Amino acid sequence: MSAPTRPTDAELAILRVLWERGPSTVRQVFEVLSVEKALGYTTVLKMLQIMDEKGLVQRDASDRVHIFATSQTQTQTQRHMLDDLLDKAFGGSSLNLVMQALATRRASREDLAAIRKMLDQAEGRKP
Amino acid sequence: MSAPTRPTDAELAILRVLWERGPSTVRQVFEVLSVEKALGYTTVLKMLQIMDEKGLVQRDASDRVHIFATSQTQTQTQRHMLDDLLDKAFGGSSLNLVMQALATRRASREDLAAIRKMLDQAEGRKP
DNA sequence: ACGGGTCAACGAAAATCTTCGTAACCCATC
DNA sequence: GATGGGTTACGAAGATTTTCGTTGACCCGT
Numbered sequence: 073m074s075a076p077t078r079p080t081d082a083e084l085a086i087l088r089v090l091w092e093r094g095p096s097t098v099r100q101v102f103e104v105l106s107v108e109k110a111l112g113y114t115t116v117l118k119m120l121q122i123m124d125e126k127g128l129v130q131r132d133a134s135d136r137v138h139i140f141a142t143s144q145t146q147t148q149t150q151r152h153m154l155d156d157l158l159d160k161a162f163g164g165s166s167l168n169l170v171m172q173a174l175a176t177r178r179a180s181r182e183d184l185a186a187i188r189k190m191l192d193q194a195e196g197r198k199p
Numbered sequence: 200m201s202a203p204t205r206p207t208d209a210e211l212a213i214l215r216v217l218w219e220r221g222p223s224t225v226r227q228v229f230e231v232l233s234v235e236k237a238l239g240y241t242t243v244l245k246m247l248q249i250m251d252e253k254g255l256v257q258r259d260a261s262d263r264v265h266i267f268a269t270s271q272t273q274t275q276t277q278r279h280m281l282d283d284l285l286d287k288a289f290g291g292s293s294l295n296l297v298m299q300a301l302a303t304r305r306a307s308r309e310d311l312a313a314i315r316k317m318l319d320q321a322e323g324r325k326p
Numbered sequence: 327a328c329g330g331g332t333c334a335a336c337g338a339a340a341a342t343c344t345t346c347g348t349a350a351c352c353c354a355t356c
Numbered sequence: 357g358a359t360g361g362g363t364t365a366c367g368a369a370g371a372t373t374t375t376c377g378t379t380g381a382c383c384c385g386t
Contacts, residue, residue, distance in 0.1 A: 082344065084287050098363080115345050117364070122343090136352065137363065146288075150299050153288050158305065160211050161273075161280050167310035170300050171317065172277050173285075173293050183294040184318055190301055191315050209374060225333085239376050244334070246374080263382065264333070 076127060076144060078156055083123055086116065087142055087149065090129065095141035203254060203271060205283055210250055213243065214269055214276065217256065222268035 079087055089104045090096055102116045120140050123129045132139040144152075154169075162169045206214060216231045217223055229243040247267050250256045259266040271279075281296075289296045300306070301314070 080343065081287065088287075088290075111344095112346050114347075114364090118345075118366095121365080133364095147299070150288055150295070151303065153284060154296070154299055155303060155305075157280060157284055158300075158303075160208065160215075161277055163215075164305065165310075166300050166303060166305045167307075167313055168277070169281070170297050170306075170310075170314055172274070172281055173297050173300065174317065174321070176278055176281060176285075176293065180294075183297075184321055186294060187297055187301070188315070188318050190298060191311055191318075194301060194306070194311055207373060238374090241334090241377075242375050245336090245376080248335080249373090260334095 076152065078153060079128060079149065082119055083128060086119055086123065087128070087146075090140065090142045091146040095132070095139045097137050097139060099137075101140070203279065205280060206255060206276065209246055210255060213246055213250065214255070214273075217267065217269045218273040222259070222266045224264050224266060226264075228267070 085105060086101055089101045093100060093104070098113070098117045098120060101120070102111075102113050105111060105116060120129060120131075124131050124140070127143055129140045130143045132141070142149075158164055158166060158169055162172075212232060213228055216228045220227060220231070225240070225244045225247060228247070229238075229240050232238060232243060247256060247258075251258045251267070254270060256267045257270045259268070269276075285291055285293060285296055289299075301311070306314075
């Protein structure tokens with residue numbers, strides 16, 4: 073159970089498909105990815121083989137056509153990558169990161185309300 | 200003025216030093232980095248040469264000992280990398296990203312208060 | 327002028343990431 | 357049981373990233 077290595081861009085593209093579709097075959101992943109970008113079927117296959125070795129995905133090989141699934145939830149991976157970015161580009165300051173995130177893309181009123189609600193919980197406020 | 204490529208990990212380590220120290224010589228960057236990790240002087244030099252070609256840093260070669268400086272502020276780079284992460288791992292949802300960032304244990308009580316304050320301003324609350 | 331120390335440039339090796347051609351395999355249908 | 361379409365396995369090439377040894381230039385003190 074070693075620390076999962078940070079997914080590369082190509083790996084992340086595949087993970088995105090698996091998160092959205094759920095467990096999928098190579099062909100299913102390929103169909104989705106090939107819409108946006110020209111790439112070969114065996115490229116996707118190879119990536120999934122490597123990701124399996126790295127532990128990024130799990131493979132169900134009980135049928136002839138193997139089924140691949142992510143081994144971490146999207147949320148877990150997001151946390152991991154955020155933590156990584158926090159260390160490497162934000163000096164560990166999550167305040168700084170949050171400020172930047174809120175400044176970059178304007179959050180809707182509902183978003184802000186949701187964040188406020190979360191702050192209340194985090195701070196353990198009494199109403 | 201092409202879109203600056205996302206810095207690699209090694210590049211980011213150097214950028215961190217330059218952001219903190221300001222414009223520096225190869226040796227100065229090397230001294231800082233070699234504290235945490237064993238690496239050669241020429242490794243740092245080569246990295247800075249490459250980063251110069253990529254446009255990540257700017258070089259003042261008017262003296263014999265060259266001075267390197269970042270070509271983007273830390274904030275600009277942070278925005279860029281956050282945007283990248285947002286697309287690639289968060290489906291473009293900054294709300295989601297902020298929530299995750301707040302959910303880590305790295306946000307201190309003061310951080311949360313500062314964010315709350317910012318929310319107040321963003322929502323235009325009257326006191 | 328000489329020698330030791332510091333410097334940037336260059337090339338190349340090592341490591342990692344990305345892509346795909348080829349082969350081997352399985353199964354359904356002719 | 358041969359053929360064809362779809363599958364995984366394998367290896368290797370190409371691209372990028374990371375590392376550093378070597379070389380030649382430059383400077384300063386003797």
